[in-house]
Amino acid sequence: MVSSVWRFAHLALAVLSFSFLIVASVTGVILAIDTVNEKIPAYKNANFDELTLSQTLPKLREVYPEIIELSIDHNQFVTIEGFDDEGNDFKFIADPVSGEKKADPIVKSEFIQWITSLHRSFFLHETGRFIVGIVSFLLMLIAVSGIALVVKQQQGFRKFFAKINREFFEQYFHIAAGRLLLLPILIISITGTFLFLVRFDVIQKEEFVPTEIQNKEAKEIPLKDFPVFKEIYLKDVKKIGFPFADDPEEFFKIKLKDKELLVNQITGQIVSETKYPVTTVLETLSLDLHTGRTNSIWAILLAIASLNILFFIYSGFVITFKRKAVKILNKFKPDEAEYIILVGSEKGSTLHFADKILKQLIANGKTAYLTNLNDYNVFESAKQLIIFTSTYGSGDAPVNANQFEKLLEKFPQTNKVNFSVVGFGSIKYQDFCAFAYKVHQLLADKSWANPLFDVYTVNDKSANDFISWVKDWSKTNEIPLTLTPAVYKQKTPKLKSFKVLAKTNVSNDNQTFQITLKPNSRTAFQSGDLLAIYPDKNQTERFYSIAKIKNNIHLVVKLHENGLSSQFLHDLSVNGKLQAAVISNKSFHFPKKASKIIMIANGTGIAPFLGLIKENKSKIPTHLYAGFRNQNDTTSAYKTFLEEEIKQKKLTGFNFVFSREDQSEYVMNSIERDAELFAKTLENKGIIMICGSLNMQKDVEQVLDRICLEINNKPLNFYKENNQIKTDCY
Amino acid sequence: MKILTKIQAFTIFIFLFSLSAVAQNSKYKCMLQMTNYKGLEAYVVVSLIDAKGKYEKTLYVMGTDKQWYNGFKDWYKNQSKKNEKLSAVTGASVAAGDRSITTFTIDESKMSKGYKLRFETAVEDQKYFAADVEIPLTTEAITQKTDGKGYIRYVKLNKVQ
Known part of the structure; x- marks a missing residue:
């Protein structure tokens, strides 16, 4: 609570005074430059x-x-x-010494006089001076509340200058520059306030x-x-x-x-x-410090500080708006949702993860609802509570979660509910995820609530940390969720322009098309990376696995009738342009040190493997297992392509199965047939890569688990933990 | 040579004579001492007042920021009608306890005819003295030290010989 009081004060004071502060700092910069300028002529003996x-x-x-x-x-x-x-x-x-004339007396130009008057009183005479005085007093309070916030966030005075947890440019520099320029700003505001108090006889000047x-x-x-x-x-x-x-x-x-x-x-x-009297001496000192008139270096420092006040106003509001900009779009009403996701977040970064989970749950046909921890209530249909929360300062609740404890007491759920808590934070801070643990404890004490696991923690927005929770939660609830870390990455990627080099057509029996893109500017990418496409402006991105063939991006896309992004890609014309972002997906790059590689794909999941095989320069024995619906032009094209790779010794062999042909087979059947190969590969530190649908991944993993237990006497998880299973499924 | 010197001397004599005949202007040094009043720098306006008590001419203005001129209520009212050019006779404002010096030119023909010099003073947010110092334009009065009623301690004029 204390921290939010400081933050509220810091923001309220800034809102109250920012327009005046803008004028005062712009004019302040000009006056400081003039002060420095004034000292340049050599009239001094x-x-x-x-x-x-x-x-x-x-x-x-x-x-x-x-x-x-x-x-x-x-x-x-x-x-x-x-x-x-x-x-x-x-x-x-x-x-x-000589009395020789050096120059006429310095007369301030009309402009500087005008600026000075604006700085002192906004041309409002006495009223203006009063406003300026109050504003400089507010600036002092802003600086003080700023110190309090930094102390709070850095967990103590001693760590005042310790590393700042960087989230985005404005946030980082607001704190970094704030710490450095605290002293000049405090001095500007204190001296300004003092001059104001003397001017208005609040501090009486002695005779x-x-x-x-x-x-x-x-x-x-x-x-x-x-x-x-x-x-x-x-x-x-x-x-x-x-x-x-x-x-x-x-x-x-x-x-x-x-x-x-x-x-x-x-x-x-x-x-x-x-x-x-002391007041007079202090007044002169204040004036010297406030204007920097006695020392050029100090005047320059004051100019920098004034300039930074403008930057603080800008960055402060950006931070505020980013915090407020977190919008939640819910498809279901709170009372009809079985899955309730509750978020506690200072800056909206945690919400990003929650949103990814929400969308996947809904895509899986589940009723899910996402809201702030402070909006906790009785959720009539709830079966699962998922709580993602950060921690503020030393173990406090984030702003949008500070009522949760009270609300939890007030609204017990009517059904038995499973819950799972994920804490977000930075291990740089002592009380890493303290509030998440607290929420977990509060819930565990309720008779209606049953914890699925202990608290999971995510350090510094790490997608990999987050995935370990996704994996376990997905398994326990038997709802497939993507485990590709890049999908959960935070940064809004930088869009680049691509030229469409080639595109194949779809036909009645073949809804799959291939598209080749050439980056218009230098862009680094590898097979296995993802291409993010933004078909509409509301920023919902879609990912496609990249195959890098002849330095171009090669995508395999299945056209869905109502698929916004597949339609979007299909509508592109050759030589047309596309705005998209390459997202590095290191976990699915070509494994450089492997005794053997087995690639498993279904449908368009074959795409990255086409490129990955080409990258097999050290000719590691590599097998490909792929399943499709029908035999068609596309699959024959794959065959031609792969046979060429076998000649180049980049591929050892491949196995295609078709589910909708006479002899209906799935990729799992091929795996069972070649069980020995799979078991041996894993035992000899080989790697299995899986790309395709989440359902296929689930089925494949089941089969592999059985094989591993039967032949190697180890569960598949053993190899997973050993990083021998790589997946890129969604 | 001798003739030339005589002509020169005559020319100078004629020149000086005609000068004094056209305008009997005299220059006065003016020294002004402020009291140790409490407040910001004072603005001072020095005017020549005719026998009827009307403003005739502004001799000097101490204080450059025009936004404060309306503090001199009487003078400002007159000024807005007359619109004198003040830039040539404007100098710095004077702080409490300080001095200010300047020079005026006064037409000798105005002496002893009821004219007077008026010093008005104004300080931001404080009382305005419409006649802080008034010095009658007579040969005796003009060289005496004249004490002020407001922010001015005294004013002293000296004729430049």
Whole structure:
């Protein structure tokens, strides 16, 4: 709960102030650049830091008898003002030793004045200054709540600068840049707030109280011998007022950074001293820090920080929208669904996995419903609960799951329900998947709930981790689910353009067609990778296994009457273009170190094997078993192709069976016939690759399991765990 | 040589004479000292006021940001009618405790005829002094130190010889 308060505060403050912050940071960047720019001209005396007043004032007064004022700005440029011999007033930047004119006083351009006014008050005078003040106070709160969020997420101050769990660009850089620029931003906002408080008298400035100094009688001494002038360095001075005339009532008025002195112009004695109150000193310091006017490097840093505030606004909102953008499309109502998938996720990444499972369940003819953990309720038809949840901070619930515990107590299910919990997180964090374990425990305590397994965990969105749950859940519930990791991968792939080189036609007895694609730009792919196709704009992708033949992508597609994507591919014309993404599927690449390879396919599942066989450069003994419905042009083309490969010694032999011909046979029958070969291959560390439908995979695995137990006395799982069974089925 | 020198001297004499005859302008150095009031920099407007109390000419404006000029209520009202060009007579605003110097040119023919110099002062969010300092244009009054009623401690004018 605490964390969501911080996050809510962080977001609410940002929403409240972002439009003003945009103006303040854009103008801030411009002003910082102007500040740096201002320091570039060389009006500063080379020995400026070592000059005392006695080295400068007497000479200046000699050159300009009617000098009235000397002031030193934050650039350490010395400006003098007075009347010349003709009685005209002058004011210019001068060298403090020779008095030589260097330049006219710096006047801020109209543009910079305009920007300054915009920065300070949005042209709204007093109201504007008040708004700017409040906004800088809000910025301070945003920075503080930001610190709290980083501490929370990194699990403690000590790990403040530890590695960040990267999810996407905006999220990563929001935190990374936030940590680095925290200090400048805090300083900008604190000084801004302080200036605002002083300006509006919330912090009262104390009165200046001069202390009179009683001096003994003294005689007249020349200006250059004034002891006080020998002690004061020019670099500590802000302003010096010269006495108007030889009137003893007129004094040298020397303003230093922390005090003001009045010096008798005849005797050189200090007549009075006014120490500036702390508020005034702090105000000057705040102004220096807020504007960077005294130090170019700091000014540049301020510019970067201001620029980054803009970036924070952008990335912060992107993060927020990504979190909100997670939309759930349900086909069934909660009360009619047997399978209820509940998701707890901060950023929607977990939802991606849930969505893949939901779609497959529905494709298998099951009634399934997907929702947030916070929408937990009584589900009247529920038989299975599937819970995917991440963990926030150190073991807390993610935002959309923080009510779950309460709701679970309130709504017991009416039926007996099996449940399974999968935790998502990163092992970089100490409390890896802590909330998932908690949910598991809470459910296990309910009499109506029966755990199918212990908690499964997925580290860093690993599709392979996730598959181990899919495998077990799919087996237990006898619902085939795809085990191809690439299908569960997170990243939205980058679309590339492909040219259609060739395409075969379908006929009445042959609904299968082949399509050859050539990438228009450099694209790396191998046989066994997947090509993701997006037939409509709602981003539901379809995958096809790739055969790499002569550096082109070769797909085998079965045309389904209502199949959106097979129709889409069929409608492509030769030389036409296609936008698609290649998704690496390492688990189905050609095995380089194998004593023997057996490939099993049904229907279009033969596609990747056509390419994989071609990649068999080291001529590993390889057998292919494939099952089809009918004998037709396509299957004869395969035969021709494979016979050529046998000549090249890339393939040892192949076996085709047909289910709808006179002698109806399935691929399982061939396997049973050659049981010895399969058992031996596995025993000798050979590899079996299966590609095709999930139902075929299920049947094949059953047969193989029986064979393995009979001949090798080991279950198929033994070889599976040994990575000897590779599958690409969906 | 001698003749030439005489001609030169005569020419210079004629030139100076005609100059003083056309406009008897005198230049004055003006020094202004602010009090240690609490607040931001003050804006100051110096005007020449005629015998009827009307604004005749703006001599100097301290403060460059025009958005604050409407703080000088009387002057601003007059200014919007007259639309004087102020850029040549505009300088920086003055902070509390600071000094400011400038020079004015005053037509000698206006002396001792009821004219006066008026110094108006305004500070953001604080009281506006419509006549912080007023100096009558007489030979005695003009060279005296004149104390202010508001943000100005005193003003002192010196004629440039």
